Amino acid sequence: MPAVPPRRPAGRFPKLGTRIVLFFVALLVIVQGVAAFLVIQANSQVARRTINEQLEQGERVFRQLLTQKQERLEQGAGILSADFAFRQAIASNDTGTILSVLRNHGARVGAKVMTLAALDNTVRADTLDPSRIGKPFAYPDLVNVARVEGKSSSIVLREGKLYQLVVVPVLAPEPIAWVGLAFEVDDAAAKDMHQLTGLEVTFASRVGAAEAWKLHASTLPADLRLELAAELASTTAFADGSGEVSLGGEEYETRLAALEERADKQVVAILQRPLAVGLAPFQRISAVFFWMTLAGLAVLVAGSLMIARGITRPVLRLADAARRVQQGDYTRHVDVEHRDEIGALAESFNHMLDGIVSREKEILRLAYEDALSGLPNRAMFYEQLGQAVRIARRGGDNISVMLLDMDRFKAINDTLGHTVGDQALREVGARVRAALRDSDIVARLGGDEFGVLLATGDKEHAPRVVAEKIHRALEQPLVVGGQSMDVAASIGIARFPEHGEDADALLRAADVAMYEAKRTKARYAIYNSSHDERRKEFLTLLGELRHAVDAGELELHFQPKVTLAGERTTSVEALVRWRHPKKGLVPPGDFIPFAEQTGYIGEITRWVLRRAIEQCGRWQLNGSRVRMCVNISARDLRQGEELVQFVSACLAEAELAAGMLCLEITESALMEDPAIAQSTLRRLRELGVATSIDDYGTGYSSLAYIKQLAVNELKIDRGFVAGMEADQRNAAIVRSTIELGHNLGLTVVAEGVETEHELAQLRRFGCDAAQGYLFARPMSAPAFERWLSGLRDETGARAGVA
Amino acid sequence: MDREFIPYLTVLQTGTTASFPNRDPILHHIYSFSPAKTFEIKLYTGKSPSSVTFDKPGIVTLGCNIHDWMIAYVLVVSTPWFGKTDASGTVKLRDLPPGSYALHAWHPQQREAAEPVTVAAEGPATATARFRMDIAPRKPKYKPPLDRLKY
Numbered sequence: 001m002p003a004v005p006p007r008r009p010a011g012r013f014p015k016l017g018t019r020i021v022l023f024f025v026a027l028l029v030i031v032q033g034v035a036a037f038l039v040i041q042a043n044s045q046v047a048r049r050t051i052n053e054q055l056e057q058g059e060r061v062f063r064q065l066l067t068q069k070q071e072r073l074e075q076g077a078g079i080l081s082a083d084f085a086f087r088q089a090i091a092s093n094d095t096g097t098i099l100s101v102l103r104n105h106g107a108r109v110g111a112k113v114m115t116l117a118a119l120d121n122t123v124r125a126d127t128l129d130p131s132r133i134g135k136p137f138a139y140p141d142l143v144n145v146a147r148v149e150g151k152s153s154s155i156v157l158r159e160g161k162l163y164q165l166v167v168v169p170v171l172a173p174e175p176i177a178w179v180g181l182a183f184e185v186d187d188a189a190a191k192d193m194h195q196l197t198g199l200e201v202t203f204a205s206r207v208g209a210a211e212a213w214k215l216h217a218s219t220l221p222a223d224l225r226l227e228l229a230a231e232l233a234s235t236t237a238f239a240d241g242s243g244e245v246s247l248g249g250e251e252y253e254t255r256l257a258a259l260e261e262r263a264d265k266q267v268v269a270i271l272q273r274p275l276a277v278g279l280a281p282f283q284r285i286s287a288v289f290f291w292m293t294l295a296g297l298a299v300l301v302a303g304s305l306m307i308a309r310g311i312t313r314p315v316l317r318l319a320d321a322a323r324r325v326q327q328g329d330y331t332r333h334v335d336v337e338h339r340d341e342i343g344a345l346a347e348s349f350n351h352m353l354d355g356i357v358s359r360e361k362e363i364l365r366l367a368y369e370d371a372l373s374g375l376p377n378r379a380m381f382y383e384q385l386g387q388a389v390r391i392a393r394r395g396g397d398n399i400s401v402m403l404l405d406m407d408r409f410k411a412i413n414d415t416l417g418h419t420v421g422d423q424a425l426r427e428v429g430a431r432v433r434a435a436l437r438d439s440d441i442v443a444r445l446g447g448d449e450f451g452v453l454l455a456t457g458d459k460e461h462a463p464r465v466v467a468e469k470i471h472r473a474l475e476q477p478l479v480v481g482g483q484s485m486d487v488a489a490s491i492g493i494a495r496f497p498e499h500g501e502d503a504d505a506l507l508r509a510a511d512v513a514m515y516e517a518k519r520t521k522a523r524y525a526i527y528n529s530s531h532d533e534r535r536k537e538f539l540t541l542l543g544e545l546r547h548a549v550d551a552g553e554l555e556l557h558f559q560p561k562v563t564l565a566g567e568r569t570t571s572v573e574a575l576v577r578w579r580h581p582k583k584g585l586v587p588p589g590d591f592i593p594f595a596e597q598t599g600y601i602g603e604i605t606r607w608v609l610r611r612a613i614e615q616c617g618r619w620q621l622n623g624s625r626v627r628m629c630v631n632i633s634a635r636d637l638r639q640g641e642e643l644v645q646f647v648s649a650c651l652a653e654a655e656l657a658a659g660m661l662c663l664e665i666t667e668s669a670l671m672e673d674p675a676i677a678q679s680t681l682r683r684l685r686e687l688g689v690a691t692s693i694d695d696y697g698t699g700y701s702s703l704a705y706i707k708q709l710a711v712n713e714l715k716i717d718r719g720f721v722a723g724m725e726a727d728q729r730n731a732a733i734v735r736s737t738i739e740l741g742h743n744l745g746l747t748v749v750a751e752g753v754e755t756e757h758e759l760a761q762l763r764r765f766g767c768d769a770a771q772g773y774l775f776a777r778p779m780s781a782p783a784f785e786r787w788l789s790g791l792r793d794e795t796g797a798r799a800g801v802a
Numbered sequence: 803m804d805r806e807f808i809p810y811l812t813v814l815q816t817g818t819t820a821s822f823p824n825r826d827p828i829l830h831h832i833y834s835f836s837p838a839k840t841f842e843i844k845l846y847t848g849k850s851p852s853s854v855t856f857d858k859p860g861i862v863t864l865g866c867n868i869h870d871w872m873i874a875y876v877l878v879v880s881t882p883w884f885g886k887t888d889a890s891g892t893v894k895l896r897d898l899p900p901g902s903y904a905l906h907a908w909h910p911q912q913r914e915a916a917e918p919v920t921v922a923a924e925g926p927a928t929a930t931a932r933f934r935m936d937i938a939p940r941k942p943k944y945k946p947p948l949d950r951l952k953y
Contacts, residue, residue, distance in 0.1 A: 084833075084867050091835035172835040173865035173873050173943075 016315070017308035024304040025297065032293045039289065043282035051253040051278035052242065058199040058271050059257045065196055066259070066269075070164065074151045076109035077168040077181045090116065090170050090177055095133075098125045106181060112163065113182035117143065119175060129159075142167040143178050155259045155267045158182065162203055162216040162267065186217045193269075194219040200252065200272035202228060207264055220272075224248050228270070244275070251275035314342040318349055330357045370444040372422055373429035381443035381451045385503040388453060392496055399454060399496045400463040403510040404432065404470065405518065406448035407488040408634070408672050415638060415673045416483065423480045428487060435473040436466065450489075451507075463493045467524035486671065490517040491524035499527045519593065542594055544580070549607050553579050556611050557778035560787070561629070561749055561771045564763050569788060571627035571662060573771065574612035575778045576604060596633050605636045610650050613661060615781055617654030624788055629662040631694065634669030637680050644683045651689075658688030664715065666694045678709055685710035692749070697737065707744055714741040718752025718772075724761055735765045742766065805945070807864055807874030811910060814856050816880045821853040822864075831867035838862050838878055861908075871943035875910045898923040907933040911940050 080086060089101035102114035102125055116125040117137035126132040137143060138158075145152035146167045153166040163182040169175035183189075185203050193201040202218035202225070213232045218225050224247045231245045242255045252272040260267035276283075314337065321334045330353055334346045368380035376384070385401060392399045406428065413421035425448060432450055433442045441453040452470075454462060470491065477484045492514025500506035509527040516534070517525035525531070548554055557577050560569040578586040595601040609630055616628035636643055651658055663684060670677045670693065681691050692713035693706065697720050706714070716737055723730035734750070741748040750762050753772030762770055776787055805826055814820060824830050824847045833842035838860020843850060845868075856862065859880040866872040877884075883903070885893035905919040913936040921929045 082870065087835065091840070171865075171870070172833075172863065173870060174863055176835060 017305065017312045020308040020311070021301060021304045024300050028293070028297060028300050032289075032296070036286070036289060036293070040282075040286060043279065043286065047275060047278035047282055048253065051273050051275060052255075054273055054278070055199065055242065055253055055255040055271055058197040058273070059255055059269075061197045062193060062199070062201070062257060062269060062271060065193060070153045070166070073109070073111075073164060073166045073181065073183055074153055074168065077111075077166045077179070078151055080105050080109055080181070081168045081170050081179050087170055087172050087176075090179075091172060095125060099127065102179070103127050109181065110183060111166075111181035112184040113158070113180075115180040115182070116170075117178040117180065119177060121178075124177065137178065137180070139165060139167065139180065142180070146178065147175070155185065156182070157205055157207070157265060157267070160214070162205060187219070190217040190219045197271070198273070200270075200274075202270040202272070203259075203267070204229075204232065204270055205260075205265065205267045207266075209263075209266070213268075218270075220247070232270075245272070247272075253278070310338075311342060314338075314346060318342075318346060321349060321353075325353065325356065330360070373426050373444045375429050375433065375450075376441065376443040378443065378445040378451070381441065381445060381453065382503055382507075384441055384443075385451075385453055385506065388455075389496055389501075389503055389506070400466075401494045401496070401506045401510045402452035402454070402463060402467065402470075402524075403445070403492045403494075403507070403514040404450040404452065404489045405492075405514050407490055407518070409448035409487070411634060411638065411672045412485060412487075415676055416481070416485075420481050420483070424478050424485065424487065427478050427480065428474065428489075431473040432470055435469045440466075451510075463495065463526065464524070467491045467493065471523045488523075490514055490522075492517055492527065493524060494527040518597075541580075541586070541591055542598065545578070545591055545595060545600060548578055548580075549603050553581065554604070554607060555579055555780070556608065556615065557780060558615075558784040559771060559778040560626070560776050560784070561769045562775045563769045564759070564767055569626060570769070571629050572784065573629040573631075573664070573778075574608060574615070575631075576608050577778075592633075596635060599635070601633050601635055602639070605630075605632055606646060609647060613647075613650040613654045613656055616660055617656045619785070620656065620660065622785075624785070625660070626788070627660055627662050627690065629664050629692065631664045631666075634665075634672045634677075637665060637669060638673060638676050640676060640680045641683065643680065644687060647684065647689060648687055659690060662690040662692050662713065664692040664694040667696050670709065674705065681710045695751075697733065706746075711746065713747040713749055715749045715751050715771075716767075721750045721752050721758055721762075721772075722754070724758055725755070731761060734762070734767075738762075738765045738767050805869055805872060805948070807866075807872055809874070811875045811877065811886060813877045813879060813884050813886050815882055815884065816859050816878055817855065817857055818878075819853050819855040820876070821850040823849050830869070830872075832864055833867055834862045834864050834876075836860065836862040839876070842867075869945075871945045873943075877908060900924045905931045907935060909935055909937050911938040912936065913938055 083105065086101055086105050089097050092098070098116060102116060106112075106114035106127060113126070113128045115123060115127070115132070115137065118124050121137045121140055121143060123132045123135050123137055132138075139154070139156060142152040142154055142165065146169055151166065151168045153164060156163050156165045158165075162185040164185060166181045166183070167178055168181075170177040170179055190201040190203060193199075200219050202220060203216045204213045205216060206213045213229060215225055215229050218228070220228060227247045228245065231247070241257075242253070245252045245254045252274050255271045257269040257271055258266070259269055314334075317334055321332065324332060333350045333353060336343045336346045336350070368376055368383075370377040388399050391397070406425075409421070409424075412424055425444070428448075429442065429444055429450065432452070436442060436452065437455070439455040441451075443451045443453075445451045452466065454466060470489065474487050474489055477486050479485075492510040492512065494500060494506045494509035494513060496506055499509040512531045513525045513527040516528075516531045517523065519534075555577050557575045558572045559575060561571040561573065562569055576588055576592075578588075578591055580586050592601070592604075595604055609632075612628050612630045616626070619626060632643070647661065647663075648658075651661060665677070665681075684691055690713065691709075691711045692715055693709070693711050694715050695717045696714045697717045714737065716734055720730045720734050720737075724734055738748045747768045749769040749771060750758075750767050751771050753759055753762065753770040753774045755774065758772075759770060759774060776784075779787060805828070812820070822832050822843060826847065829845040829847050831842065831845050834840055838858045839854065839856050839862045841854050843852060843854075856876060856878040859878045862876040862878060864872075864874040864876060883895050883898055885895055887893040900923050903921045903923055905921045907916045907919075916933050916935050919931040919933065921931050923929060
């Protein structure tokens with residue numbers, strides 16, 4: 001089984017705090033350690049120096065004391081030797097008397113041994129050793145000095161003991177003898193010295209440099225004396241008179257003060273002071289230092305723990321917050337407790353959080369909202385449709401999808417600019433939205449296409465009602481940028497579950513229905529499976545149309561306009577036909593609207609214009625002067641000067657007068673872009689080309705507007721003409737239109753005249769010309785030529801009537 | 803007087819009795835521990851309360867027990883013919899019967915005794931002897947100044 005690596009709990013950083021504490025503790029320990037080392041070093045040096053100084057000073061004091069003591073002893077001895085009774089006793093020459101006076105007076109001054117020597121240096125009396133009597137006095141040097149100085153003294157060794165020996169003469173008044181007073185250098189003497197100098201004092205002697213030191217008196221306890229003796233014997237130190245000696249586990253700074261320095265006799269005072277005494281104050285400092293370090297350490301640990309926690313706690317909190325953000329929870333802010341760097345970080349973090357939240361919202365909004373209209377976008381619509389489908393599927397409900405496409409919207413964009421177009425789209429979106437219930441969804445799917453999703457549970461008729469509502473909402477002209485414009489929309493409707501099982505299928509169905517609505521110029525269409533066939537057909541046709549011009553599949557048919565006054569054919573309308581290789585002749589209604597949508601209409605129009613003008617030219621050469629009428633679309637009209645130039649070029653090529661050409665424009669095309677239409681028409685008029693308004697009566701244009709347009713002719717829509725017989729109101733419209741047209745100075749032509757009755761009425765109304773099956777169907781050029789010649793043959797008779 | 807013995811050196815023949823009048827206003831305590839004559843005259847002033855007979859020849863060193871610097875010598879000789887030199891170091895001995903004499907010289911600060919000189923005395927003639935002596939300079943002890951207070 002593979003070992004599972006230890007997982008650190010997410011977001012926990014226990015080491016940071018520990019590291020901070022350890023760092024500070026280590027820092028303090030190192031700093032204090034180095035400081036302690038240096039302080040101890042310095043202290044030790046200072047203590048040694050201090051002790052040494054004390055020893056030096058002690059030695060000076062010691063020597064001073066020694067001298068004072070010697071002087072005191074000498075003085076005492078002098079006074080003693082000058083005592084009359086003493087002198088008398090000495091002079092008595094009686095040994096017993098002399099011995100007793102020596103003892104008596106020696107006790108007075110504290111001398112341990114008294115010796116009397118005659119002037120010839122022989123011992124006369126000795127209080128300690130009678131055997132010395134008669135022998136030479138052991139210290140002739142002292143006598144010699146005393147003879148000159150009146151006194152002398154020295155440290156002497158006598159029978160293993162150390163004495164301070166003072167020699168003075170006995171004066172009567174000349175010296176008659178020498179008296180030696182020996183004061184023992186004992187522990188009491190050492191103690192006296194100790195009390196005055198504060199030093200440990202030990203007296204030692206040796207009788208030669210190679211001999212061992214002998215200790216005579218000391219302030220040290222007995223055991224330490226032995227140690228000292230051993231130290232003195234073993235060590236080679238004290239060459240310079242000072243050094244360190246360890247006694248009883250304690251260090252002593254030691255100094256040897258030479259009292260007698262002779263080859264056969266060396267007497268020293270060993271002055272000592274424990275190092276600990278010198279170190280004591282420093283040890284107190286060291287102790288304080290140590291405790292302060294401990295206290296500092298405690299404070300530091302506590303403080304750094306607090307700081308560490310002060311850092312790690314907010315950091316951990318930030319880490320927690322960051323993890324929440326990672327998990328997608330943006331709602332909880334981090335509490336900002338302190339105004340420090342961490343606080344600033346937390347604040348930045350909160351700002352970041354807010355930023356993320358608002359950006360996420362913005363991203364969501366951008367992802368699901370159409371920026372232009374503020375409506376949901378295609379993605380949102382698609383998602384909601386999918387969701388609605390799922391819910392409906394579970395609940396067995398119906399839902400309806402509508403696709404709404406603006407008619408001729410591209411014209412608005414192309415002519416008025418995108419700003420106006422965008423505003424128009426916004427307005428349309430708002431109107432559609434306002435027309436629906438809140439539970440319905442309106443989305444802009446792109447371009448001029450909108451989608452509507454009707455909530456579940458709708459009755460079957462609901463989509464129709466909604467479509468009508470939408471149409472009513474769009475009936476009122478839009479006013480954008482001070483311009484009023486008419487808009488219309490084609491609506492395709494698809495229903496779940498009949499027309500599609502999922503969102504894609506439903507959208508496709510609605511799309512097909514929408515195109516069907518466009519094709520049939522209906523306000524709306526509900527999807528029907530037959531639409532699919534037609535649409536497929538249509539798409540194929542559209543593809544084929546693209547090469548129809550090049551392949552020469554298009555041909556022109558001509559339908560005459562006949563003047564009612566003399567029943568003469570003065571003009572002819574050129575109509576395009578598509579001779580499909582398989583389907584035969586395709587009527588213009590099946591491909592022209594889509595050519596307009598795809599923009600291919602431009603090609604077709606140019607082809608028609610060139611061919612029609614050529615044909616007109618040929619007929620003119622053959623002696624048939626008929627004006628050629630060509631339909632042009634709104635899109636063509638929008639080309640403006642380009643169209644004018646093209647027409648001009650074609651006329652020039654065919655050597656045809658401009659007046660022989662009439663361009664027919666539908667009323668609705670004129671209404672799409674009145675400004676452009678107006679200027680283009682004026683340019684054509686200037687060229688000399690005649691212009692005609694086709695399908696008049698369908699475009700809601702006012703006569704005032706027509707008046708501004710530079711047109712020559714009105715063509716009354718066949719709908720009115722065909723309806724004249726059935727409805728008197730149509731007849732009234734036709735009549736008034738003719739009258740108004742005449743009032744405006746326009747020629748009025750009636751379209752779609754099929755019966756004699758219609759013709760008779762039109763004559764009565766004073767219509768100028770008519771066009772229709774009553775006179776002739778559209779026909780090929782040769783057929784038209786024949787028809788025309790037949791008409792010529794039978795002047796006044798109607799030809800080609802079916 | 804003036805807290806000094808006067809004279810510093812006195813030569814006497816054996817058996818001579820001498821007194822030590824004190825002309826100082828203060829007391830003196832004369833003593834001698836010399837083997838030739840040991841005596842003391844305790845604190846006195848004016849006329850000496852007792853006189854001393856120097857019955858043995860020898861050097862008697864006189865001191866004062868209360869004034870350590872005071873010192874004087876009495877040389878007791880066993881001959882009637884003796885003398886003390888003057889400042890020039892000369893002494894004359896007169897009226898000596900003819901004969902041969904041993905002549906001794908002594909000085910308190912002499913480093914060693916001079917050898918005696920034998921001199922022949924005949925009639926009125928004068929004999930001269932000469933001594934060469936090694937003499938240490940006299941080192942007077944410290945003498946405190948006189949107390950000016952009178953009482």
